[in-house]
Amino acid sequence: MSEKPDSKRRDFLQLSTISIGAVGTAAFIWPFLKSMNPAEDTLALGTTEVDISLIEEGQSITVKWRGKPVFIRKRTKDEIDEAKKVNIADLKDPEEDINRVKKDEWLVLVGVCTHLGCVPLGQKLTDSKGAYNGWYCPCHGSHYDTSGRIRKGPAPENLAVPPYSFLNDTTIKIG
Amino acid sequence: MSGNSEPRKYKNPVLNWIEFRLPIISYFQKEYGEYPMPKNCNYFWSFGALATITLITMIVSGIFLAMNYTPHTEMAFDSVERIMRDVNYGWLLRYIHSNGASFFFIIVFIHIVRAMYYGSYKYPRELNWILGVFIFLLMMATSFLGYTLPWGQMSYWGATVITNLFSAIPIVGEGLKTWLLGDYTVGNATLNRFFALHYVLPFVIFGVVGLHVAAVHVHGSNNPAGIDIRSKNDTVNFFPYMLIKDTIAVCVFGVLISAVIFFGPNLMAEVDNYIPADPLVTPAHIVPNWYLAPFYAILRAVPDKLGGVLLMFGAIAILFVLPWLDTSKVRSCNFRPMYKWFMMLFFVNFFVLGYVGMLPAEGLYLLIARIGLVYYFGFFLIITPFIGWIEKPKTLPLSISDVYLGGGKESPSPVSQKEIH
């Protein structure tokens, strides 16, 4: 029982059994954990096409994409100027307006506050637009500007720009 | 617990037959019959029994609700309304369950206050305390999951805000959140799994409660004087004395909860949760369940996303190490002239945090939340170790019986108590 060579052999056998057992257990757990990630059909709900011909200057609409609200705003001249003249160095999440739009008058944003996921106010004409004339999140008080950039409050990032393209002058495809 | 000792003999042949094969009869006799309770325990010691009964009530009412509930985004709200309007006594089941959750937390808060004030968390009951904090965590998770199920506006947006907390974790956060939700937003996959977990967690809690009670029974219960049991003179048997006392507590509790269930069933509910969930519109003011509000206040008091999340979870995690932060050997605050007042202030502070946690996080409320946050952590990390070093405790009574003879500085209790024994 206690001779040296024997115990070495045993250590080896014990260790290799435990390792194989551990690998096996991990391989067994993996599919269970993976099953909790978004399913194929959830991933497939990828794109939404939107007709934007009826949106007037200064108006916004909200559409649903992947279960999330997407804001589409046709910006006024003033709003565009306001977004452009901001000094980038002052921003929490520095980004030029030009890199956030494809055409100056069309601003397309995921309408989900980057703090804890509320939908910011500012889509309806009667809504509060916050201190920077864009959107205001009432949950914990984040203010976004006319480019959807975070200016004040706890949110760490600008409102996200979803992947989108102009199919023609009056239709946008999101996703 | 009886292990290798002689099996007990019972007159009843059936009991005897069972006992010989599985010594469960003697186990219950020892742990819930003869179990010696310190005779000076006050009604604060009934809240463990109350919590157990409430847990059972939650499980029973939950199972019957589940028979009529549908965990699907298109049907969940309507199925709950059907429970309220059409299912026989469905309204009662639901009001028992929703108010039961609130009362469960009231009871457990008082139970924790008891443990803190009388120093029950100290040697040799640290593991008992740790299991208790663990139960508290599981309870918060369970009721958060349950609150999602009616699929009203508060359900939806509460779930959104809380699951988004995980996205604050660097690098893995966003992926972790998606994994928890099973979707990019709170959706049908989320509702389904929340229901599955909400169903099973209470049974896990039940198991941990078993360990929690077993752990306290090893060295016996603490008591208002915070001193050890010295002799049989210091105790009364659980049966019948404590059982009767706990039964009285249960009766009073029954009256209180019935008053709420029948006369104010929505007092502790949010009206917005009677509006079906709308993923495109956030309510103007998201309010957590009142029992999560103190922690929510801490979250919002910090102007940084990750910092807020860390401090919120830290506020709970710090409870785990309380036994090692307290440097005083004296358990009961009755004999700790300085710490007693800081402890009271801690309870008041926690209440205030809860209050501002339900109000918008701006102006004065935000300032109060920040002060409350500082005191919360200051109490654990600075005051508790420091007072233990500098405080001069009052003289402890020699034994629990001595309490009734005027030992220690506590005022003597009615003589009649002494004569029970």
Ligand code: HEM
């Ligand atoms: C630790 C024990 C439990 C706690 C703290 C708890 C808490 C809650 C809460 C806070 C709600 C939301 C109530 C509302 O606003 O309507 C809820 C709903 C629900 N719970 Fe539980 N629960 C527990 C155990 C259970 C169990 C064991 C089941 C069994 C399946 C269950 C089934 C349900 C169902 C079906 C709903 C949705 C119906 C409704 O909203 O009334 N619960 N629970």
Ligand code: FES
């Ligand atoms: S979710 Fe928008 S500020 Fe917190």
